[in-house]
Amino acid sequence: xxxxxxxxxxxxxxxxxxxxxxxxxxxxxxxxxxxxxxxxxxxxxxxxxxxxxxxxxxxxxxxxxxxxxxxxxxxxxxxxxxxxxxxxxxxxxxx
Amino acid sequence: xxxxxxxxxxxxxxxxxxxxxxxxxxxxxxxxxxxxxxxxxxxxxxxxxxxxxxxxxxxxxxxxxxxxxxxxxxxxxxxxxxxxxxxxxxxxxxxxxxxxxxxxxxxxxxxxxxxxxxxxxxxxxxxxxxxxxxxxxxxxxxxxxxxxxxxxxxxxxxxxxxxxxxxxxxxxxxxxxxxxxxxxxxxxxxxxxxxxxxxxxxxxxxxxxxxxxxxxxxxxxxxxxxxxxxxxxxxxxxxxxxxxxxxxxxxxxxxxxxxxxxxxxxxxxxxxxxxxxxxxxxxxxxxxxxxxxxxxxxxxxxxxxxxxxxxxxxxxxxxxxxxxxxxxxxxxxxxxxxxxxxxxxxxxxxxxxxxxxxxxxxxxxxxxxxxxxxxxxxxxxxxxxxxxxxxxxxxxxxxxxxxxxxxxxxxxxxxxxxxxxxxxxxxxxxxxxxxxxxxxxxxxxxxxxxxxxxxxxxxxxxxxxxxxxxxxxxxxxxxxxxxxxxxxxx
Numbered sequence: 001x002x003x004x005x006x007x008x009x010x011x012x013x014x015x016x017x018x019x020x021x022x023x024x025x026x027x028x029x030x031x032x033x034x035x036x037x038x039x040x041x042x043x044x045x046x047x048x049x050x051x052x053x054x055x056x057x058x059x060x061x062x063x064x065x066x067x068x069x070x071x072x073x074x075x076x077x078x079x080x081x082x083x084x085x086x087x088x089x090x091x092x093x094x095x
Numbered sequence: 096x097x098x099x100x101x102x103x104x105x106x107x108x109x110x111x112x113x114x115x116x117x118x119x120x121x122x123x124x125x126x127x128x129x130x131x132x133x134x135x136x137x138x139x140x141x142x143x144x145x146x147x148x149x150x151x152x153x154x155x156x157x158x159x160x161x162x163x164x165x166x167x168x169x170x171x172x173x174x175x176x177x178x179x180x181x182x183x184x185x186x187x188x189x190x191x192x193x194x195x196x197x198x199x200x201x202x203x204x205x206x207x208x209x210x211x212x213x214x215x216x217x218x219x220x221x222x223x224x225x226x227x228x229x230x231x232x233x234x235x236x237x238x239x240x241x242x243x244x245x246x247x248x249x250x251x252x253x254x255x256x257x258x259x260x261x262x263x264x265x266x267x268x269x270x271x272x273x274x275x276x277x278x279x280x281x282x283x284x285x286x287x288x289x290x291x292x293x294x295x296x297x298x299x300x301x302x303x304x305x306x307x308x309x310x311x312x313x314x315x316x317x318x319x320x321x322x323x324x325x326x327x328x329x330x331x332x333x334x335x336x337x338x339x340x341x342x343x344x345x346x347x348x349x350x351x352x353x354x355x356x357x358x359x360x361x362x363x364x365x366x367x368x369x370x371x372x373x374x375x376x377x378x379x380x381x382x383x384x385x386x387x388x389x390x391x392x393x394x395x396x397x398x399x400x401x402x403x404x405x406x407x408x409x410x411x412x413x414x415x416x417x418x419x420x421x422x423x424x425x426x427x428x429x430x431x432x433x434x435x436x437x438x439x440x441x442x443x444x445x446x447x448x449x450x451x452x453x454x455x456x457x458x459x460x461x462x463x464x465x466x467x468x469x470x471x472x473x474x475x476x477x478x479x480x481x482x483x484x485x486x487x488x489x490x491x492x493x494x495x496x497x498x499x500x501x502x503x504x505x506x507x508x509x510x511x512x513x514x515x516x517x518x519x520x521x522x523x524x525x526x527x528x529x530x531x532x533x534x535x536x537x538x539x540x541x542x543x544x545x546x547x548x549x550x551x552x553x554x555x556x557x558x559x560x561x562x563x564x565x566x567x568x569x570x571x572x573x574x575x576x577x578x579x580x581x582x583x584x585x
């Protein structure tokens with residue numbers, strides 16, 4: 001189970017990470033060294049085990065459907081790199 | 096003041112009896128930070144003005160007759176805990192000047208307890224690393240040996256406590272990030288049971304593994320700090336709704352008859368022989384105090400490593416998708432279009448290791464690979480948890496190494512991430528199973544400290560702290576101070 005350069009480019013796009021062409025060979029090598037650990041997962045003992053998502057198998061608690069947070073738009077916008085009129089600003093999406 | 100610096104309970108006595116004020120104590124530690132942190136780089140942000148104001152407030156509460164365990168006690172936060180009004184960077188260019196709009200629950204609790212925040216400590220970016228070299232704010236040095244790493248990811252907190260720049264600090268541990276730096280820096284650290292400490296306002300790396308905890312000078316100090324941090328939090332849906340015991344009272348529970356499990360598979364060729372010898376000596380000390388050694392089986396460390404390095408990146412790739420150049424922090428210059436904005440903001444804002452883990456995680460979760468990687472890793476996680484359950488039928492606590500070696504040299508593993516990951520082989524299984532774990536200093540190999548790991552079944556932090564505390568009543572490894580930082584410290 002290893003990753004080739006074209007798969008890496010696809011995964012980078014899914015991750016929204018720009019890759020410099022020159023860095024791809026070394027990155028493929030690093031990632032495959034990490035993915036080599038995954039060979040261990042072929043262990044047949046695992047076949048019938050249930051996947052474990054929470055370490056203590058805790059149930060997701062439910063809370064009452066009541067308002068707990070108030071509108072904090074101005075405070076939240078302060079952390080954004082560009083805003084205007086109470087909105088996040090991004091490059092034009094539709095011409 | 097110098098007679099009162101060796102523990103939080105000594106500081107408490109000094110403050111309560113008026114021998115020094117919280118302001119004087121805060122100034123003492125601020126002076127140490129100014130004097131020594133240039134060499135260490137343990138702090139990303141120092142907050143002296145806020146610290147002195149908080150100390151004055153603590154002095155008023157003391158003057159009004161209030162007595163509380165952490166009132167007026169200085170501390171530092173790993174820079175992963177959100178603090179309104181003070182920037183929270185996660186050691187990333189992505190959040191270089193980001194100020195959280197709210198406080199983490201842990202911060203609220205420590206504020207309410209009257210503890211005095213001195214600043215925010217350096218770490219591996221987004222808590223991804225085992226050496227603190229993956230920081231946009233530069234590497235941290237190990238106070239015992241400036242050629243060595245302090246460990247990671249909570250390396251700044253560990254170095255600051257070891258150099259006595261703060262008496263106690265917070266940390267987080269996803270795969271060993273409290274225990275390993277505590278071991279490398281010769282201090283005591285505890286990673287509680289998953290869910291024991293609220294994750295609200297603790298920037299997420301791998302949500303099913305992340306857990307906040309403490310780095311301190313002793314098990315007793317860990318107990319005092321954890322007492323204030325632990326507890327159910329309705330704002331964290333994974334927070335454990337379990338009562339918090341009185342950890343300080345539990346420190347004195349007897350060790351007689353306690354079964355200490357020693358995993359056969361952990362004392363093999365992969366473990367440095369001096370590290371193994373120091374831990375064996377410490378286990379013998381526990382036996383001399385009435386504990387009973389039981390050799391146990393704890394297989395599948397490599398399986399755990401494989402599972403961790405898929406589960407943690409998978410969760411990270413999802414958690415870190417929020418850093419899009421739109422809502423938080425860093426944005427690239429002059430984006431051509433929205434996709435260019437996302438891609439360049441993320442590749443310029445995240446460091447190399449963070450990008451590696453996002454890529455691995457995205458791959459592990461992508462169509463056609465999910466079952467083989469993420470699904471299979473979650474099955475392995477079940478196996479690891481079952482192995483611990485079986486082990487705890489024969490013993491009460493597990494004792495073993497924290498890491499295969501003592502602190503390695505700065506730069507030693509930077510060119511080979513997979514080798515760096517092997518550092519976590521004894522700590523990762525504990526996170527996968529959600530168990531509490533500690534690191535306790537048990538000696539040195541040359542100039543570099545050795546830590547022993549203690550592991551318990553869920554919610555037995557009190558017992559782990561008791562084992563460590565009673566060991567520390569008979570040994571003084573935890574009281575050693577690195578030579579370069581001894582002047583003016585106690």
